[in-house]
Amino acid sequence: MPVEFDQDPKIQSYAHPERLVTTEWLEAHLGDPGLVVAESDEDVLLYETGHIPGAVKIDWHLDLNDPLTRDYVDAQGFAALMSARGITPDTTIVFYGDQNNWWAAYALWVTSLFGHADVRLLDGGRKKWVNEGRPMTTDVPSPAPADYPVTDRDDSVIRAYREQVLAHIGNGKLVDVRSPGEFSGELLHMPEYPQEGALRGGHIPTAANVPWRRAANEDDGTFLPVDDLRAIYEGEIGLDKGDDVIAYCRIGERSSHTWFVLYHLLGFDQVRNYDGSWVEWGNAVRVPIEK
Amino acid sequence: MRDKLHEIVEEFADTPKELRLPLLLDFANSLPPLPERLLEDRDGMEPVEECQAPLFLAVDVAPDEVRLYFDAPPEAPTSRGFAAVLHEGLDGATPEEVLATPNDFYLSMGLEELVTPLRMRGMAGMLARVKRRVAAGIEA
Numbered sequence: 001m002p003v004e005f006d007q008d009p010k011i012q013s014y015a016h017p018e019r020l021v022t023t024e025w026l027e028a029h030l031g032d033p034g035l036v037v038a039e040s041d042e043d044v045l046l047y048e049t050g051h052i053p054g055a056v057k058i059d060w061h062l063d064l065n066d067p068l069t070r071d072y073v074d075a076q077g078f079a080a081l082m083s084a085r086g087i088t089p090d091t092t093i094v095f096y097g098d099q100n101n102w103w104a105a106y107a108l109w110v111t112s113l114f115g116h117a118d119v120r121l122l123d124g125g126r127k128k129w130v131n132e133g134r135p136m137t138t139d140v141p142s143p144a145p146a147d148y149p150v151t152d153r154d155d156s157v158i159r160a161y162r163e164q165v166l167a168h169i170g171n172g173k174l175v176d177v178r179s180p181g182e183f184s185g186e187l188l189h190m191p192e193y194p195q196e197g198a199l200r201g202g203h204i205p206t207a208a209n210v211p212w213r214r215a216a217n218e219d220d221g222t223f224l225p226v227d228d229l230r231a232i233y234e235g236e237i238g239l240d241k242g243d244d245v246i247a248y249c250r251i252g253e254r255s256s257h258t259w260f261v262l263y264h265l266l267g268f269d270q271v272r273n274y275d276g277s278w279v280e281w282g283n284a285v286r287v288p289i290e291k
Numbered sequence: 292m293r294d295k296l297h298e299i300v301e302e303f304a305d306t307p308k309e310l311r312l313p314l315l316l317d318f319a320n321s322l323p324p325l326p327e328r329l330l331e332d333r334d335g336m337e338p339v340e341e342c343q344a345p346l347f348l349a350v351d352v353a354p355d356e357v358r359l360y361f362d363a364p365p366e367a368p369t370s371r372g373f374a375a376v377l378h379e380g381l382d383g384a385t386p387e388e389v390l391a392t393p394n395d396f397y398l399s400m401g402l403e404e405l406v407t408p409l410r411m412r413g414m415a416g417m418l419a420r421v422k423r424r425v426a427a428g429i430e431a
Contacts, residue, residue: 044406045316045368061407098366127366 002118003035003092011123013226015267019260020223021094021120023129030054030135036087036143039126040097040107050136052096052129056085056143060103060253064110072153078114079148086143089116089151096122096129100213100221106256109273113153121260124222131220158259160246160272162280165204166287172244174207175237177258178278182250183209185291198282202289204248208237212254215261229266241268248274248281292396293388296380303400312405319371322378325362336362337424339370339416346370346413350421352428357389358382359421369406373397373414377421389425394418 002018006025011017021029029035030053037055039047047057058064063081066073073081087093093111097104101121108119122129130136155161160168168174176183185201203209214232215224223229233239245262247255252275263271274281281287292300306314329336329349336347345367351358359382361374376397381389397414 043367043369044410045312045319045372046366048312048316049365049368061409062405 002090003029003032010225014223014265015226016264018118019120019264020123022123023132023134026052026094026096026122026129027134034090035092035094036085037094037096037122038085038104038107040095040103041126042097042099042103046098046126048138050138053135053137053139054141055096056141058085058095058107060106060110064107072110072113075114075150075152078153079150082116082148083145084143086141086146087116088146088148090118091146092118092120094120094122096125098126100127100216100257101125102212102254102257105260106253109158109256109259112158113155114151115154124220128220128222158263158272160248160274162274162276162284162287164272165246165248165274165276165281168244168246169205169288172246173239174204175233175239175245175247175255175258175262176203176207176209177212177247177249177255178203178209179211180209182278183207185289197279198250200282200289202282202291203278204281205288205290207248207290210237210258212249212257215258223261223265226265229261233262233266239268241266243268244270246272246274248277250278251275252277292392293381293384295384296376296392296396299376299380300396300399303402306401308401308405311401315372315376315402315406316368318375318379319368322361322363322371322375325360329360329362333362336360337420339413339420346374346417348374348417348420350424350428352386352425355385357384357386357421357425357428361417369410370413373417376414377417381421386425386429390422392418392422394422 005018006021008022011020037052038058039051039055040058040060044059064072095104095108104121104125108121111119183203245268247258249255252273255273259271259273262268303311336349339346339348346363349360359378361378363370363374403411
């Protein structure tokens with residue numbers, strides 16, 4: 001039984017209002033049976049400095065990646081993670097985090113690969129919650145291990161691999177959500193400083209560039225109103241709800257945010273995240289780039 | 292490696308794994324605030340782009356002493372923690388001591404598996420920039 005949806009008018013204006021909640025809604029529902037709040041941050045220590053009461057920590061790198069296979073955790077690993085966080089398949093998970101929810105969107109996307117049904121984002125993420133003076137704590141919950149079945153990961157619907165992206169050039173839409181400097185291939189680092197890990201700068205041929213952050217309000221990190229999102233993705237770069245779209249960035253984290261916008265907020269039918277992104281594409285043998 | 296920095300590296304390495312992140316958080320909380328003159332002139336500080344979160348540094352180089360200043364917001368505790376390690380380990384060192392710091396000194400802290408190599412790049416970036424400033428300061 002999912003926790004009731006947020007009836008806020010702005011939330012209800014999106015294509016899939018069941019995927020987003022307001023800070024107000026979350027504060028009112030903290031402690032509801034069947035609800036688990038999960039924080040996913042860029043900064044690995046941020047949760048420890050304070051978090052939403054009862055929230056568990058899911059770290060994108062430490063919990064969701066398998067260090068040996070250069071892939072996400074497998075079905076057993078995911079089931080173990082969910083179980084340890086007190087999550088069952090019926091649990092409503094609300095993700096939130098720093099940096100306009102970029103890692104929270106990524107955790108939500110990975111969780112979706114395993115078919116977890118009820119996943120939602122906190123509109124505005126951690127910053128909005130903190131700025132509104134809502135409760136925070138450093139108490140770390142210790143949930144009782146929950147039953148979570150081993151469910152196969154399905155990479156076929158919302159994840160794209162390199163070969164699929166290659167075949168997509170000229171046949172589908174590509175959105176590069178990195179900054180304009182990364183898109184153009186201009187070098188952003190100085191000599192002798194650590195490199196970003198790609199040998200070539202530029203973008204995948206035919207990709208349109210919409211930096212991911214444009215989908216969020218600058219002041220509070222909430223998503224733009226639905227009409228503004230349409231103006232950007234449908235108006236400016238001509239995407240259509242029926243298009244087959246692949247989004248990418250550097251390692252697939254920022255593009256999870258755009259994936260969430262296109263798939264859940266605008267209701268596009270086919271949107272995949274290419275998590276190999278520029279770190280793979282910029283280094284790969286026999287794949288074309290554009291500058 | 293300068294003794295003070297070496298002691299910090301050992302302290303991390305000797306700390307049980309589950310207490311290393313809390314230790315880094317203690318360091319983050321101990322980072323001293325910027326002196327007045329830098330507070331008013333943050334534009335003069337150098338951004339460290341290798342850090343995922345915003346971090347700025349300034350370096351004063353005298354013939355016998357290097358002073359380090361770091362600034363990172365509370366919502367970037369990992370960057371603050373790295374900065375505090377460098378600050379506590381190298382502030383007040385001689386330019387030669389700073390330049391002699393191994394670029395990979397932090398690999399012995401046992402943080403890679405907890406913080407991830409990607410995030411550790413921030414530490415490498417900070418040290419590289421500090422050393423570059425010190426080298427330039429000596430020449431000037």
